[in-house]
Amino acid sequence: MELYPNIYRTLTAGPVVELRGYAAACRLPGRLYAYLDYNGPTGTARDGLAEGMLALAAQRKVLAPGQTLIEAGSGAFAAALALAGRTSGHPVCLAMPDNTPAARQEKLSALGAQLLFSPAREGTAGARALARTWAGKRGWYYTDWLACDDNPEYHRRVTGPAIAEAIVQEGQSLVDTITVGVGSGGTITGVGECVKAWTNDVQMVAVEPYECQALGGGLLGPHGIPDIGFGLVPDNYNPYVVDKIAAVASADAARAARTVLLTDAVPAAASGGAAIAAAARFLAEGRSRAALCIIPGRTSIV
16 A cells, blocks of 8 residues: 555545436436545545645745745635645635634634635625735735636646546547536636647536526626635636536535435535536536536535
C-alpha cells in the first residue's frame, strides 16, 4: 500500500460511474453517468481546487511560503481554503457580508480562519472589494477564485483530463452531453476546454438554479442549491465552450439528490442533484442519448 505525505496527495481524479438505478427509476431512454468528486476533508471538489490553486500560485512564484491568504466567501471554497491554507502554513482570512449566518461563521473560525465583514447591502461585490483592499494594504495573497485563471487551470489539468480519458475512445465520446453546476465557473470552463480539445461530439451544459438565472439572463433571487448560482456571471466562466444553459428548480435538485442516494448509493449534495436533474431532462426529452453529470459535493446521510 502506498504511503502519502498528506491527505491532499490522495485526492486523485475521481471515478466515472454509471447511474443505472437512477436511470431505471426515472425510466430514462438513455445512459446516465456521473463524475464523483467529493472525497476531500470537507466533502466537496473545492478541497482539491483550493490545494491546486495554491500549488499553481506557488509555482508561478506569486505566493510566498507562509504568506497570508485572503478570499471573499463563506461557502465550500472558503472552508476548503481555510484547511488547505492552514495545513500548508498559510494563515487564511475570509471576507464576507456581515449578515453571514452565525453558524457558518463559527465553523469557518473553528477551521482557523480570521473573518472580516463588509456591509450586507454591498453583497458579494462588497466582500470582494474588502478582500482586494486588505490584500493591497497588508501584502496578503488574494486567491480571487471567481476571477483567477488558476481555478479553471486546475480543472484543465485534473478534472477535464480525467473525464476525457473515461469517455473518449478513438476520438469518439461515449456521452454526448456533460452537465455542470456553475458557481465560480472554473469547472465548466476547464472541463469544457479540455473535452472539446479531445472531441467535438460533446455538448457542455451549464446548470444554474431556476430561481437565480444569471447565466440565462432571467430573474435573480434566493434559492436552495448551495455552491452554485451566485447571482452573477463569474469572470472564470467561458461562454464559448458552453452549448446550452439549463435552469433547475431547487426542489428538483434536492429530489434528484435524494433519489440517487437510494438508487445508486451516491451521496450527492444539492449541486450534484441539479446536474443530475438537468442530465435526466436532456435524456427524457431525447436531446441526449448518453449524458454525464458532475457531482462536486457529498451530503451527510447520518
